[in-house]
Amino acid sequence: MLRKPNYVYGEDTLLKVPAPLNFAKYVLQQIWPYDGIGLINGKTHEKLTFRDLAKNAMNLAISLNRMGVGKGDVIGICSENRQEFFSTLIGIICTGATVTCVNPGYTKGELNHVLGISKPRIVFYSPGAYKTHVKTLNTLPYLQKVILFGNEKLNNTILYEDLAKPVSQVFANEANAVTQDEISLENFGVADVMGETDTAIILYSSGTTGLPKGVMVTHMNLIATCEAPETLDPKEMSMHITPWFHVMGMMGVVRVLCSGGAVVYLPKFDADFFMKTIETYKVVQIIVAPPVLIAVCKIQTNYDVSTIRIVYSGAAPLRDDTIAAVKLRFPKLVAVLQGYGMTECTLSATRDTYLEAQKAKVGGVGRVAANTIIKVVDVETRKVLGPNQPGEICLKGPMIMKGYVGKDRRDDFDDEDFFRTGDIGYYDDDKCFFIVDRLKELIKYKGYQVAPAEIEAVLLQHPGIRDAGVVGVPHETGGEVPRAFVVLQSGYNLSEEEIKAFVAEKLSNPKHIRGGVKFVSEIPKTASGKIMRKVLREMAKAKSKL
Template identity: 45%
Template sequence: MLPAAKGAQGIFYGKHNFSFPAHMNYGIYFIERILNFKEKRALVNGATGEEITFGQIVREVVNVSASLVELGVRKGDLVAVVSENRSEVVTAILAAMCAGASVTLINSAYTAGEFIHTASITKPKYMFLSPTGYTKHQETLRKLTFVSKICLFGDSSWKEIISYNDFANKEAECTNFVDYYGRVEVALVLYSSGTTGLPKGAKVTHANLIAAAQQHDFCPDKSALTLAPLCNTFGLTTTLKALVNGKTVIHLSRFKQELFLEAIQKYKVQSLMVAPPIVVLLSKSPLVDNHDLRSVEIIYSGGAPLDEGVIKEVEKRLPNLRVLQGYGSTETTGPITEETVVDHRQGSIGKVVQGIVIKVVDIESRKVLGPGEPGEVCVNGVVLFDGYIGQPKSDYFDDDGFYRTGDIAYYDQDGYFFIIDRLKELIKYKAWQVSPAEIEGVLLKHPAVKDAGVIGAPDPLSGELPTAFVVKQPGAEVTENDIIEFVSLEVSPWKRLRGGVRFVSEIPKTGSGKILRRVLREMLKAKSKI
């Protein structure tokens, strides 16, 4: 592996030599890789203790893939998976890919409206659901006329619904896997997080996934625990990457603080793949002191920026571990930049990863910027997606073929990158641009604050006023004025909370941990009408 290098005019390259199989099918590639780990535990349900070995994954994928072909699934068909985290999600995805289908993952927690919007983007003919997902969306599914067959994880008591166990237990020979003969085809349709609007369907190719599997492994040969939903990019790509490299992955379908800590202790988990709110919890929760977490060596945080103060507090509280950050997106099949144990700089989100090319450009002129100059991050490379379904590439790519991320960052002389904020999320107070993430980092330093989210409240004179939504620590007594004064002592005058503080029970977030600021704006708007 070659180190990342700086090219001409401030463009950074993540160096790597990738190997692509002639068949160009990620499902087959995955199976070929994990055959080396047959008897080893692959996936463990941290709540129930149910587990599956790598060898069992291979057999299940072969059986389910053959059953799908027999059912009528053909190359180019679209198969949807709707489920909380469970091992069948992984095997169903791989089986559908091996059968030649493209796969889309729909969040089982969606409302009926969100479910219909997302499913209508891809119009899947076939759908896998967990019993929980089916029970919740049973009525909505009747409205999706494009879905012809439904398969239920486990056993099905509904006559019209296919049992996944029947598929998985039907012994088949490995003769049905689809070869793309070197062509690049769409493997997954993943959905953008929807932090600023309804999700868009991003087309991720088999080549994207095969290249992503060969990127640097932040924690080789160490067991991992994941909480992130497999229906979002962070949860899916980190889990697939861990498995394809032979790691044991402990998974939980939902977050419960006590269960999470008990799973780490019981399985002696060595690495955590989590969103920032979990790192904040580890820095503040008194329950941490009641569990043995000494096995954890690495926390890998992704999905949203993590405040440096939180990192220091966690590493002080659990001195055996290191907290590493990665910055990535659905559109790049995972990380864009990443920290490593041996390559860390305070406040940075690391250097460009393999398979990625980065340039930072001026928002207005689109000129490539030098060190220390904040601008929009634009990316290219072998892991870059193939655009959004039904939307012209010119809306999201520049003239050189770089994807415009909408994220604001700068890099230093040594190529370390520092994220400032989302372009669409920057608060415009008079002539100043205010980063919500910066103020959120300050708020989390307050001992009475458990969680926080910041947006701009519309103001006719100033444009927008920085406004905070705050979740109090249990039993904490703190006032709006206490919070405002605390922030005022920590930030420049234009960054003060002139829009005030709203105390709430929770901060709305995506499964990957990104704050849903559009929901906060809706909450603020609703409050103003009362």
């Protein structure tokens, strides 16, 4: 059969599919040969070797298996970034159980919603997150046990340390027990799974347009993501600060570890400490969301950040003016690279790579990822479009999720089994992709489709504006018009009319801020840095009722 015209195909890299198709086995095989440090906590300076990460995962898996955990179970992790996270993730998957990763910053209602989707019988918690959620957890009928990271044992909980100890200590009275030094890939086995169909991880969509949905990611989805060519240089130090309960943070780190690279991480972002950590560990590559770059470009510090060569950005569009500011901030920068992805494609569908940094285009999000097919279709007719024609981006390949928990797959996949992303974008003649906006977020003014991200990009060019978000509000004759929510820089006192005039000077008539300007202290965003337009729309409705 011939490939279809106007479909964009990634290179095939899945030439050797590992057996068994258990993702945990794949990771253990990848990291076991490496010596040295794999993870460094930039805040506490704790270090974890590849070998200890693997041994902790295997010991934990044995302990969980003895507790009856296996295929069919869902086990949760709710924690900020910390040393125990990846051993826990891999250890759970070794048993054949499904992991669900939960944002520790969830409110009671959000926690009830996402845990109600996956119904875990056991949840691993960091101490701080547990103290925040304990009252809610006590009301969940399906939750049987809580396992705590750290060394503070609280009522009715189990310590992770007691389960990740050498198995000879945990089961000292049993025959054939081995010590941690003796445990290895040769004497350890993982549960059999159907890698192409069994769910390894349940993650949650960002919830920018509604309540989060449970995204079912299979073992094969995860392996295919790791098998794609490296986007970062594993020989150089990289720093990741995106939360690990988010696919960008989790799989970004796993890919580096599987290539033998060392990762510095921070449990929480602070712009000043972020820059200090770059200096301390001579970080060469940083992987961040755009709000982080905006923050570090607008603070004044004297740290030596000259080691930075690659800045990789994802999770939200990176504006041209931000890219220019980043290049000024990091004096020896080689390239600002971008990727486009989502939880539903287990990381990214398009990406730039460090090996082709010079081919990266300003404002672009790279070329189609390996093993992926992309088509861009007209939002009305569903006709497949060619280069430089914006439409809805649709994805297909082994990295695309199994589906949403409790939702008919046909609701989100078309008749060719392409996932309908709801994102508007296009590719140019060089097959480099560009993202315009979310389909559901486009403002329709008198038949014109206005992208909020374009107006936000202009607002952020003003030196007096620190952050901005735009949504559509009803209008009697226009249908919808843009309303801007603006966070001012300290020391500036801009008026609504000044901001309107600034945008009107730079953008065409349909994109003018006819819906007004609302000054706020912060723009609501997800943990990955995406603007929560649903919250902004609710704020806009509340204002209109005053």
